[in-house]
Amino acid sequence: VIKHYESNARFIAYERRFPTCHLIPMFVDSEVLEETESEDGSVHNVQRRCKLDVDAPRLLKRIAGVDYVYFSQENTLNKRERTLHIESHNETFSNRVIIHELCSYSAHPENEDWTCFEQSASLDIKSFFGFESTVEKIAMKQYASSIKKGKEIIEFYLNQLEEEGISHVPRWTPSLDAPSSSVTTKPVCATPKLLQLELPVTPMENQTGTPDDKLDADYIKRYLGDLTPLQESCLIRLRQWLQESHKGKIPKDEHILRFLRARDFNMEKAREILCQSLTWRKQHQVDYLLETWTSPQVLSDYYTGGWHHHDKEGRPLYILRLGQMDTKGLVRALGEESLLRHVLSINEEGLRRCEENTKVFGRPISCWTCLVDLEGLNMRHLWRPGVKALLRIIEVVEANYPETLGRLLILRAPRVFPVLWTLVSPFIDENTRKKFLIYAGNDYQGPGGLLDYIDKEVIPDFLGGECMCEVPEGGLVPKSLYRTAEELENEDISLWTETIYQSASVFKGAPHEVVLEIIDAASVITWDFDVCKGDVVFHLYHSKRAPQPPRKDPLVGQHSSITTPGGNNVQLIDKSWTLGLDYSMVESPLTCKEGESVQGSHVTRWPGFYILQWRFHTMPGSASTNLPRVDDVLASLQVSSHKCKVMYYTEVIGSEDFRGSMTSLESSHSGFSQLSHATSNHSQSSSMISR
Known part of the structure; x- marks a missing residue:
């Protein structure tokens, strides 16, 4: 609802937006192409060509070969019906992108002193140099911005009319001697006839300009810092890949950029280490570390590190008084993994503080400064298990928190420091050492x-x-707090095995299989797995009889469940079983590439045994082998390229616990609803998978 002005007053206010409008910086210029008016003066029509400086990445403009975008606009004021209609569509890239927008001002049907404003648009992207998703986001952002501005602008010019003494514009009334409402044309210049677009006009969601828009120049400058066109392109491409393969789990742009910078914007290398890190975070629930990790009291008392204000550039400042720390005592009292958990919590806190400081200082702050005071450092700090723990911590932090250290200030380095530096420097990335x-x-x-x-x-x-x-000032950890080697070993194991995920190896000719017994036919099987290495094919089978447990093979003197450094490999489906006779497939095979994350569910239709299988993905045309299963596995172990690794979690939910959502899962047939192009739009699939 807008102020109660007559329709032609709104038109007068609207016309003041042209030829330029200081309230819309992207609106560069406009020219009138044609202007018409009916003979009785009741209908006024104006056609314009508008020039816009779209807020798009420089790289995209360079690829497209344009600096400005042109739109055709038609405004129709009907004084008799008290309506103002605005219709516009794009001229630039009209063969690749079609944007159609409708706006209307009309008298409220229940209160003629009120004005209703409606706005809708449709966007059809046919092709755009491989940047379709990017263009869609830009268009959505620009449209959302215009929605937000539209009412403000009309109100601004209405207020301007008031300031000029125009507080009332009488309603239009036809003249007694006026002719019928035929239209006369006042040509300004020749113009082609407007395209009649047969496109559905659907309202777009009213979005605000948040960092989720991601690609506008202001956002990049505000949250990411200066990026070259190549760097911006790498960010767009890597994020697009993550959106396709890790749906719902996309890290923030700042985090993606850290991995790109760590690999000098080499896309493949950055993708590899980022995927490994995302899997590691997921497996060990690192995203929830700040909420779940409680620092032991011995760390609170004797760990000589903590956050302390910020440096001159606004980076969070962490101070570590390493020379005052009893590293041997902490390792003996806590164990290596507890110290690692504590350091990880410090890094997670650092990421959080960077976000806060970015908001406070109004500029990108993606890393922190660390000040290390070495006063008191001596040979006891070079105790071998302590150095081993330090190297382990450096290894994990370097792999999962690249480019988070902006500067490391090492103060009061004693003579023994070169010895320590010689031990640890080979494990520190060269880019990090420069800081x-x-x-x-x-x-x-x-x-x-x-x-x-x-x-x-x-x-x-x-x-x-x-x-x-x-x-804390530190000091020696009392020996009464020391723990035995067995206690520390059990503690270290429990810290990193407290995870719902399991790891498994998949070899060529030796799939990994998990069996679930289902009693209630209306249960729901859910799964969540990451492909850590190689490509796999995922299957879900059903059998009325239970697969036999792994058999002991007399040739190798062990069960056919193969244990490898990369995880376990368990095979349950007997080679004598026939598909379609002894067991049946209940989900279409799903090929999953390295680095992908897959979640899904299946409503069971029959009781019995359901087998989840991850099979090595063999490229078309590859030669098959008929070796015995164990021999095939042992042969596969000789070839590293024939080994895949998955990390998975599965759960069975009873129908009584899932009743509220059962309707959305039921289907007359199975299929991967979000992945399969063949999935029917008229039925809901029992399998819901996002990658």
Whole structure:
């Protein structure tokens, strides 16, 4: 509802948007192509050509070969019916993209002093140089922005009319001697007839310009920093790949960029390490670490590290008094994995603080500064299990938190430091080592020292500043807190085995299989698995009889369940079984590529035994083999390219627990609803899978 002005007053206000409008920066210019008016003056029609500077990535404009986009617009004011209709469509790229928009102002049917405003649009992208998804997001953003601005602009010009003393415009009334409402044309210039688009006009969702829009220049500058066209293209492509393969689990752009930067924007290398990290986070529930991890009291008392304000660039500042830390005592009291968990929680907190500081300082802050005070460092810190724990921590952090360290300030390095540096530096990425600044003695207090990076007001008291620092002073961990080797081993195992996921190896000729017994025919089987290495084909089978447990093979003296360093391999379907006779397929095969994440469910129609199978994906034309199963497995072990790895979780939900959603899962046939192009739109599939 807009202010109660007569329709021609709204038209006067609307016309003031042209030829340019300072309230719409992207609106560069416009020209009138044709203007017509009926003889009785009741209908006024204007056709324009509008020039827009679309807020799109520079790379996309360069590929498209345009700087501006042109739209045709037709405005029709009907004073008799008290309506204003605006119709527009794009001229630029009309053979690739069709945008059709309708806007209307009309008198409210129940209160003629009110004005109703309706707006709708349709978008049909046929092709756009491989950037269809990107163009769709840009168009959605621009349209959402115009929705938000439309009412504000008309109100602005109505208020401007009031300021000029135009507070009332009388309603139109026909003149007594006026002719019939035939239309006369006042040609401004020749123009082709407007295209009559036979497209459905569907309202778009009213979105606001949030970081989820992702690709506009303001967002990149505000949250990601300067990116070259090539870097921006890599981000778009990698994110698009993740959207297709990890639906619903897409990390933020800042996180994707860290992995791209860590591999100098090499797409394949960045994709590989990012997928490995996402799988690792999922397996060990790292996303929930800050909520689930409770730091043991011994860490609170003796771990000499903590967050302390921020540096001059707004980066969160972490202080570690390594020289005061009893590394041997902490390892003996907690174990290597507990220390690793604590360091991971510090990194997760660092990511959270970077996001907060980005909002506070209004510029991209994607990494933090670490200040390491080595005063007190001596040979006891080079205790072998302690160094081993340190190297393990560096390895995990380097793999999963690349480009999160903006700068490392090492202060008061003693003579023993070169020994420690020689041990750990080979495990630190070269790009990370370039961020190290090392100061011996009190050199950090002079030119080029600490004051160049940290404000004087936040320099800790133990470094000669006036700011009180809450980082624990450390000290020796009492030996009464030490634990036995067996206790530490059990603790380390429990920390990383407390996961709902299992790992399995899949070999050429040796699939991995999991059997689930179903009593209630209306149960729901759910699965969630990641393909960590290689390509696999996923099957779901049903059998009335139970597969036999792995048999002991007399030739190798062990069960046919093969244990490998990459996980277990279990085969349950007997080679003598015949598909269609002894067991049947209840889901269409699904080919899954390396790095993909798959979730799905299946409503069971019969009781019995359901077998989930992951089979090595053999490329078409590959030679098959008839080797015995164990021999085939052992032969496959010789060839690393014939080994795949999956991480999976499966669960059976009883019908009584799933009754509320059962309708959405039931189907007359099985099929992968979101993956299969052949899935019918008229039935709902029993399998819901997103990758």
